[in-house]
Amino acid sequence: MLRTIDLRGLTPSRTELSRLVPRAAVDIAAALDRVRPLVDDVRLRGEAALREQAARFDGVEGHGLRVSADRIRASLGTCPPEVRAALETLISRLRTASAAQVPEQRVTRFAGGAAITQRWQPVARVGLYAPGGKAAYPSSVVMNAVAAQAAGVPGLALASPAQRENGGAPHEAVLWAAALCGVDEVYAVGGAGAVAAFAHGVPGIGLEPVDVVTGPGNVFVAAAKRAVAGIVGIDAEAGTTEILVIADETAEPAFVAADLISQAEHDESAASVLVTDSSRFAERVREEIAARAAITRHSERVHEALGGPQSAVILVDDLAAAARVSNAYAPEHLEIQTREDAAVLELIDSAGAIFVGGFTPVSLGDYLAGSNHVLPTGGTARFSSGLGAHTFLRPQQIVSxxxxxxxxxxxxxxxxxxxxxxxxxxxxxxxxxxxxxxxx
Incomplete structure (x- = not known):
């Protein structure tokens, strides 16, 4: 597990570093060839196409494509009290943090009664996607819905794959989150078909087209977003999750190992990268990983992710070199656990979200920190940001x-x-x- 990339004694340029750092092999262009016919089929045949895709990909037939508002509310009856309390805490904290992302209207005045007003106008309607593969993602529902609500979006629709175990409805946990966020337009539709349905609308089930499609998903969801971009806005073509940890010998090896494993359990293609200036520390982290990966619930998945080409230990000469590696990688999640956290942070310019200190694990951001966990992957943090209220706002200039x-x-x-x-x-x-x- 965790191959080694030794950059000590080298001074590669940022371009060279971008070729040296490990990456998950995600080919959206190749997936696009498979996805375009699915998107076009939904555009042309609507409900019939969605039902055929549900039978083909989800193994579900004869289900209601739209979930009734009563069913959404009733789902809370199955929600364990501790989970409901946790979701309500997440919603509350995220509402506060998301509200702070909404810029105030500002007016610039010139002589003679001239004025330019800068306002931020929400889009009218948003399609929110929640995946339904190896895990349920009620937290992703909250991240998308609350950010849109903070922006003032009046119309929200949610789609998530139909589950055979839930009578053809989306995963029960997805319905809990929708109910708690006040989202009552929910569709049991998954994958590329859901993105196409959002973009083109499906009159037969009452689904009107949206202005923006957001939410994480697999490579086919990402490819579908690319296929409809320009018809609607999209947040990002999200890939598999990734974490990069900058740590030195003052960090706790068990903390770093646990954090690398926490992201590796998402998917066999998940990327976990440690950048350190201490080979001894790297070995201690490896020892912790070996012990912990063997006993975690998704051990097989974790072993495959950590042993894949997308994961590695990168050895560097110093923390400044570690920051250069991180900036070239532009990680979705960056952790800094060093004796000089503030100094290292000053050197960072590209990351989706940054977690500073030994008691700020990425999993905190995944759930309850108040930050949004829908973040840029695959190096796109060089030019894009994570999901937030700003995703749903358009700056408009009013000239008078x-x-x-x-x-x-x-x-x-x-x-x-x-x-x-x-x-x-x-x-x-x-x-x-x-x-x-x-x-x-």
């Missing part, structure tokens, strides 16, 4: 000029219009003064 303020700019505006060969732009200003007997 009065006569005097327009008059001051009339001559320079005509000059620019002539320079660009667009004289009618200038004439649109001139006419306002000519009609008022104020030609200049």
């Amino acid at each position: 000029y009065e006569r005097d303020s327009l008059s001051e700019l009339a001559a320079p505006l005509r000059s620019l219009a002539e320079a660009e060969g667009l004289p009618a732009h200038g004439e649109a200003v001139t006419i306002r003064f000519e009609r008022a007997g104020e030609g200049d």
Whole structure:
């Protein structure tokens, strides 16, 4: 488990580092060829296509594609009290943190009564996806729904794969989260078909098209998002989960090992990477992993993920070099456990979410920290951010000029219009003064 990449004594460029760091092999382009026919089928045949896909991929037939509001509310009767309390804590903390992401309206004023107002307008309708593969993800429902609600989105629809064990409805835990968040439009639809249904709508089941599709999923969900991008907005083409830990000999090996295992249990393709300047510390982490991976519930999955090419121990000369490796990798989750946490943090520019200190594990962010756990993967943290209220907001500029303020700019505006060969732009200003007997 955990192969070694030794970069000690080397000074690779960021480009070279991006080739050296381990990556999960996720080929969305290849999956797109398989997904496009599914998306087109839903666009053309709607409900019939969704039912055929449910039978083919989920092994479910004859179920209600839309879950009634009564069924959603009734699901709480099966929710264990401690789980409900935990979900309510998550919702409360996330609402507070998400509200802080909504910018205030700001007005910039110029002389003569001119003003530009910057406002942030929510989209009208959002499609939220919750996967249903190796685990149930009520926390992902909360992350998506609460962020959209904080932005002020009036229309929320949720889709999650039909479960044979739940009578064709989505996983019961998904329904608990929907009920607690106040989402009453839920569809038992999964995979690429769900993304297509959100983008194109399915009138037969009352599903109107949405403006933005968000939520994690497998490579086929990511490929479906790529297929509909431009028809609707998307949050990201999320891949398998990944964690990178920067640690030195002052860190607790058991903490680091447990955190690497915690993400490896998601999926056989999950990436767990340790970057350290201490070979002795690396060996102690390996020893802890060997002991813990053998007894964890998903031991086989963990062993495969940690032994895959996407996971590794990377040895570096110092913590500055560790930060350079991390920035080239741009991890979904970055943990910093060193004697100089603040100094290392200052060197970080690319990460989905950053967890600082030995008592801030990634699993805290997965559930109850108040941060959002829907984050960029596969190096996309170099140019994108995690899900938040901002995902559902559009900045709009409202421009308001009065006569005097327009008059001051009339001559320079005509000059620019002539320079660009667009004289009618200038004439649109001139006419306002000519009609008022104020030609200049």
